[in-house]
Amino acid sequence: MQRPPIPVIRLGGTGEVAAALPHLLGFRPAESVVLVSLRGPGGSQVGLTVRADLPPPGSAAALARALAARVVTDEPDAVLLAVVSEAPDRALPPVLPVGSGAVEAWPELPHRDVVHEVVLALDGRDVPVREALLVRGGRWWDYDCPYACCEPGAGTPVPAGASPLAAAAVAAGAVLAPDRAALAARIAPPDGPAAAAMAEACLSAGRVHAGRLRASGRAAVAAEASTLVVDAAAACRPGPATAGARLSDARVAEVLWALTLSEVRDRALGLALGDDAPAAEVLWTECTRRAPVPLDGPPATLLAVSAWLRGDGATANVALDRAMAADPDAPLPQLLADGLAACLPPAQLRALISETLAPDPRSAGAG
Template sequence: MDEPQPPTRPPSAVPPVIRLGDSGEVAAALPHLLGFHPAESLVLVSLRGPGGSRIGLTARADLPDPADAAALARALAARMDTDDPAAVLLAVVSEAPDDVAVPVVPAHVEGSGAGAELPHRDLVHEVVLALDAIDVPVREALLVRAGRWWDYDCPYPCCEPGGGTPLPGGASPLAAAAVAGGTVLARDREALAARIAPPTEVTGVTAMAEACLRAGREHAGRLRAAGRPAVAEECDAAIAGAVSACRPGPATAGTRLPDAQVARVLWALTLPEVRDRALGLALDDDAAAAEVLWTECTRRAPVPLDGPPATLLAVSAWLRGDGAMANVALDRALAADPGAELPRLLADGLQACLPPAELRALITSTLATG
């Protein structure tokens, strides 16, 4: 499945400028654009601005079966088109060996040995055709393999199947921009999902479940006794207190939120008006602390209480340009409640490549009219 990534940068920051001749730096920075190290993947990077010098949308897909290559190419081209790119950079990340061609003359004739081609050239051709159909040129088509990179269109020995150029070491400008935007690099997508996976330690899971049961009874009792508006205010205060406890600093370093506090936040987020107001935390100075809270709540919450914090985590990651984590979090939210409206709408928006700036404006508008 293709995974669109919003432009990898803080929403208020200037997009990184790349040197188009520096293909190695772009190839080395692909994991930072995605948030994890891709494997056996097709990656498209939108190049925007004058001359296509700015990184825009990044989309990744698992390498398809040959029969599915054309359909995948068209789907990814449609994703790219939403970003209005001046050009696209294409990268195949694969450890596949070179394709060996059948000799066209008898093998005993001198110089007639089987030739070799870089792998997945047919897939590259399908993507080029799909992008050409929407008038988007492919600036470069790269193969990234075993710590080296090749250009599919390069005629020189450095890009012959047995050649390749080592990926540059050190932090590239794109990698630095991704890190500055808050993207934490994962080993692979599974490692990214593991950051919010439920704990496996039975004692801790049981204690958290019991805390949620107690908090749930208290929440229901308060709703009966005080009414929904008063409880919603109490819930807002509970979330504010938990966010404060997650702010970085000496007072919070190494501390773990108590199960009871996490449980109160989880039940607070079951009120849609409270959850919607919590969206605004991603827009202010407490955005980082709020994301820490949503991550912790998603990881520790029993189903289906994990749905709302996972939704908020997805929004927070999306606004940072971390589409990989946004996808993972939305998968978790929809697994908790497949019929939930907000995560479904957000998933549709992410698939449609809604830029972070537009999501930010939408949340601002929603909060103003709420």
């Protein structure tokens, strides 16, 4: 059975979108430019969200073009642009009216150059910017609003409380991180005695794995290893039977060596499409966090797929960084990273995985 699609979330006013940015990204952005695809009646349906660090001076145009190219893959009716920055208001040069001295200039909101370039880049692709916001210090401003509430130094408080998007994210199992570094920290390897114990468990499991390959052959070992991985995922299912349980180092090591076989990785990839997808993501997270290099590459890749299918591009990116660091020459992590950078929708990734794992009808009856 396939997992249900990611629920459609419709946000209300501009302030609600500003409050939802961390949940759309999976972490609290800082010094960032964010584009949110808007679709549906009145542009109230949130689609793809893309983010980048605010660019250095002179680089706004290039960044704007790159972000525009990514967000238009979602075929938006419009885009909401948000600049998240704690930069102060920008003081303009004094104005010199005819026949008088210098007059104090009115300050303006920061990063207007970035906003300008993003609007131009999207206009070149026939996509309008519905609103352009600055989010700063718990308040938001509309760059185009002429009223006092959006004057520099004013702003409107970002709404507090749980939003529909926050509730949906929690229901889907998402955990909001304070920043992108915190996402990476969730799967960072241990150090000290924990790392030494895990390394010893992996050495022991590796010797056993190699012995089984010599004695029984790859096909037999792959079949046993696939069952081992499925059972380990089942042990990670939420519920009273597994509450407070933690996979032992020895069991994690067995899973890590099982995933070195491509046949086992293929079956493990299929877990992301079924009812055990949440449990599998827990298993990949635990294996990635505790695995020594280079055994962390396969579970990190599987974690990226699970997160991506759940709509969590931020976690998927972090996991792919880990996978490519473990094995820079591994083709699948790089292909996935290219797809994620091109904003391949989770539904298309799901279809590609299903097609890849489907049995070849030409082989039916062969043997």
